[in-house]
Amino acid sequence: MSDPVPFLFTVVLLSLVANIGISLYGVFTRPSLVKKFISLTIFSDTLNSFAIAIGFRRVIGSYPSAAVLSSLPREPGELSAFASAAVDPLPQALVLTAIVIGLAVFMFLAGLIAMYYRHYGTTRMV
Amino acid sequence: MDLEPLVSSVLAALIPAYVASFLLYVVRVVKGPTIPDRVLAVDALGYDLAAFMVVLSVFLKSPFMVVCGLALALWVYAFDIYVAKYLEAKEMGG
Amino acid sequence: MGRLLGYLAVFAMTYAFYVVFTGAISVFSLAIGALMSAVVSVVVKPLVIPGELRASDLARLAYLVAYYFYYMAVAEVRAHAKIAKTVLSRRMEISPAIVEVPYYVKTSYGMTLIAGSITNTPGTVVVQVDTERRLFFVHWLFATTFEPGKAREAISVDFERFARRIFG
Amino acid sequence: MLDLALVVAGLALIAVGVFFDFVGAIGLLRLPNFFTRLHAATAGAIGGAVVPMIGASLVALGADYLGPARFFLAGAAFASSLLLMILAQAGSHAIARAAYLSREAPREPILHDALEEGGGG
Amino acid sequence: MRIREVVIAVSVALVVLLLAYVIEAGGLGPIAPRELRELAASYLVNAYNPWNVTQSALSLEAVTAIVWDYRGLDTFFETSVLFASIVGVSLVFRGYRERLGIGGRGLSEIVKTSTRVLLPLILIAGVSVALHGHLTPGGGFQGGSFIAVLLVLMSIVFSLDFVVERGLTSGRLLALRSVGLIGVLATSVALLAAGLALGVEAYIFQNVAREGSELSMPQWLLDRPTGGTLIFFNMFEALAVAAGLALAFLVLSLREEEVREALGVGEWYE
Amino acid sequence: MLAVGLLPLFLMGAAFALPALSLVVKSPRFYRAYATAVSLVGLLIALAVFLETRGGKVVTYRFGGFRAPLGIVYAVDALGAVLGLLAAFVLTMSIVYSTWMVRSRSEHLYYTLMLSLGAGSLGCLYTGDVFNFFVMLEVLSLSAYALVSFYRDNPKAVEASIRYAIVGIVATSLYLLAAFVLYGSYGTLNMADIALKARNPAAWTPYSGWVFGDVALSSAIAIALSAWTFTFKAAVFPNHFWLPDANPEAPTPVSALFVAVIDLIGAYGIIRFLYTLFGEGSAVSALRYDILLVLHVLGALSALVGALLLVVQTDIKKFVAYSTISHMGLAFMAATTGTESGVSAAVLQLISNSLSEALLFYAAGIAIVAVGRSIEGVGFLRRSRVASVAFIAGLLNLFGIVPVFVGFWSKLFILMALLEVGYLASAVVLVASTGISGVGYVKLIRYLARSSPEPREDPRLRSLAAPAVVIALVTSALVALGVAIVAAPEIVKIVMEAGAAAADYASYVRAVVGW
């Protein structure tokens, strides 16, 4: 095998896909609401990691850089050099949004679960 | 003297050792047997991973990434405190 | 005056940390940092330094730097060597025990400095602290004595000397 | 020349950090109970994390190929190491105390338990 | 229930296999490609581009530029999801009042003192991450969540009583959060309002001069670019997020006595 | 056009301000007046947007002044505008109704969530960006979860909210995954850009360039994932369970929003994805008919299941929920015929369904306040002439055999659309579900004729002005629409325009990315 990077990257992607499966299984089969909660957080994190993996790219000769200019550019040529070495910033921006949204939803869900326990005295829900 | 190859090659040799020790930490997380044991292992794993991130940012030549290490160290500590409070107190707000 | 000094101390600590943390070399960063450190120090001063502060207190903080070097160069090296030797030896010779270690500093910062130093050297961990009787309960991996006085000799006497100079 | 010295010293510190990572990990696996493992974890945190952070900061100061942002790296790494000194001890103490008070973790083997006898609250 | 579990397992496995197939067959493009999507390249080139200001956000950091400028609308509504969630939490726990004197000693003295020392350091780190959002990685949400976790940590280390006594009541947090949110809103329509007042064309979420609109936010502060609206967005977002998350956690961690007081106080059904 | 961009932002900004105002003003009257005023302004803006889109125009607004794939663009065609007007109307009606019905110590939080729900639904209908659609969907969903648990002292409300939330989070996350997959292969998130490149994979647009991966494969999986989300939102057969669970526990005006607005978003998403984005001649055209067929069968099943379960309900709110499921199934059947007339019929069905189900809730709400949720309680409505007339009108409209109501025409159009493509079995399903649900409607009318249990004392019953106004307005809207179809075919043109706009990807693309 001449180039191991695609293989290793496939391992990353497939592990994430496996995580999607495991956590979804946890959401739908475990009876405890808290366990469902934990599984849901893992599920949404995994989707986000998936998007980040989509945005990765390789650069010939070195490792790609983050989508941050390290100093003020003095000529337009520096910008195209930057664009040819940096990873895709758009999935990162999307994932940032998605993480915050997930956090918001989970905060609210936690409040609901606490209230559920006060009413029923258990966290089981079939 | 050119420093870049020196740094890169030494770090490339050290990084697998780091990863190996992380895997050993994870063995303790999985084995338990008690919650404090697991938390302790996560704790050590988190701190070392923070240091590892700092080292990686030298290795990958991307200085801005170093902040992640600080963040990880801080919030692993917070995680510690949460579990400690859980074990110790009657209520989390108490 | 004492209160103002307290604010100044918090501001100095915050701003120093900020400058080191951001590696600030631009005027923009330095200016924003100064402004924000001022805001932060005003907000948190009552929590960080509840009482008043004298000018001589600030001078004593210089010892903290000296202590840092002593601690990293001597105490940590000694403790790390010992734990490494034990862990990597075939049969680990350990004698774990929880011993009482008295301390005599008065401020909570001094107490925390000692306790932190004890915990941060592998081989000793503060498990519980009794602030009324001024006792640490230290889990000691290589216990040689169970007597409080002697344990203090073995564990914390060096740290305490510095702590008394720094925080009183 | 100074650059080279800084880089070599930094790399040496990083190597020491790797060694203590191993010590911490093996100690965490081999030692018999939670309270003894605490010491191994401390070795992992101080020797394995604070020391390489200082090392990385030295390397960054010396390695001028990183550009002007290396001061950022060096400063942040050093600041992280300072913070870690505070965090590690507080975290270890908190979890040890919680484990002791909640009786979650077994204390044996232990030769002498002053806390049990002295009855510290 | 066995059948249900089997059905679930099979359908989950199907989804997983489908996804794996799409990845392997190149549905998302080649794995770990060498070239970049053209849109990403446009963002990277335009994020800081003083030679083409009408397409640029003037931010050194491309992610912050996308988050708050190119896709500012998304982020605005993301903030409002967080807002709705906090409103929802306080709706579920409505009628509560934080009370003092229920007790709680917090953790040990050593942890308390260490946290006291950490307090200004983490705060300034959070502020720095937020305000350098357009220069280095970070931004309003990152900085705000630093501060929020600090507040959470305080309420756990020192106990809720201590925090509330020092003035971190839910009323104040609500006010702080409102200031942040209204700041975000005001920043997003600032140039539109200016445009309407001056009678010229302007856009919602406008940052600097765009095609058809000459209005622009201040672009430089001392020797660094401010990214126009970005620095304001980051500042207000940090405030809103820190106060909002802390408020939600405060409400969630109310002690049982306090919650029971709020429950069953004769709200009308139906 | 500025109004398009401003509308969701305006509603959300008003929601931001309400908790802040609550620190200053403590009067519930003020909150009610504030929410009503805000929603009325929103309704006016939606009306302006609707008028602007007449004649097949696509109105766009570029946020931040960026061109299409670079920034987010709102693109409103006739379909989005009609449904947006409908959503804004029902939202306003529900808020006015709430000023009478909802009494709580935290009314400002209630109205805040109502306004953010409105902002979310209008944003969904107006947006021209796949990811922005997800964000708006989350705004909508989170407000909905919170509103279901509004009566948190009722254990069932909390349980229903948790069930709804857990499955809802999974559903919206799958849509998120679909958006990521679309970005991965198309390299763009703009709907118009995707629509163009799905038809013509060789197309090049400024900023986003060419497609990146295997378009056909990723489009197929994106459709599969998002269809799951949309059928969930629209409460279509295998994912219908949340509606009868969540709906009865929510406050009545919120239930009206559930059946009238959230369902609408699901159906809109399906139409938008399967006609505008991946319509005829697109990358998935080989698979498209299979997908349409599956959704068609699901719609038919849901029409039958809803109608069958409706008959046996004894809870008025569940009754209306199942009736919604049945009628949404019909709308799905029409929307998945693959023809423009089918989509037009679906739009008309959505309008008729939303208005009349909401009307049933508004009318029954009075009985629910007085007697309770039992189906026998509707007898109470005889005491209010407006309510009883409106209730009968709503039922007849849903039954759909009286030509004065729009419900008749929508079912007729659906039947014609089904026959046009030769789906005879589906036509039979339509007739059968109408017949079965008719049994239930007749049963309800008979309960209306009987006397109800003794009403309880409730201060709200002293003045019924607000609900009467709402009910009268919605009823007259229903009747006016029905009469207008007979008298002035103009109204049919609006619906036809909406259906045509859904399939007319070319002018959509031209308006947004200028291809």
Added chain:
Amino acid sequence: MEVVPISIAAAAALLSVAATYLAVRSGDLLAAVVLSAVQSVAYALIYYILMAPDIALVYIPVSVGVLPAVTVLLIKKTERYEV
């Protein structure tokens, strides 16, 4: 050059699968929280290696700082063992 970081990412991904599996299977919810923290840390490392510092910076506070706090709080308020 790029093999080293990517293989670390692969190791972290495999680790996260193990952690997720154990977290979902574990009957002790507190242990599940700890294991999901391991998963979070592994993801943070993946984000780091895939050059997403912004995401790492936002993910770590959210997923190691806030969500475990909320979950531990929930477990404290409800029950620790899944029946």
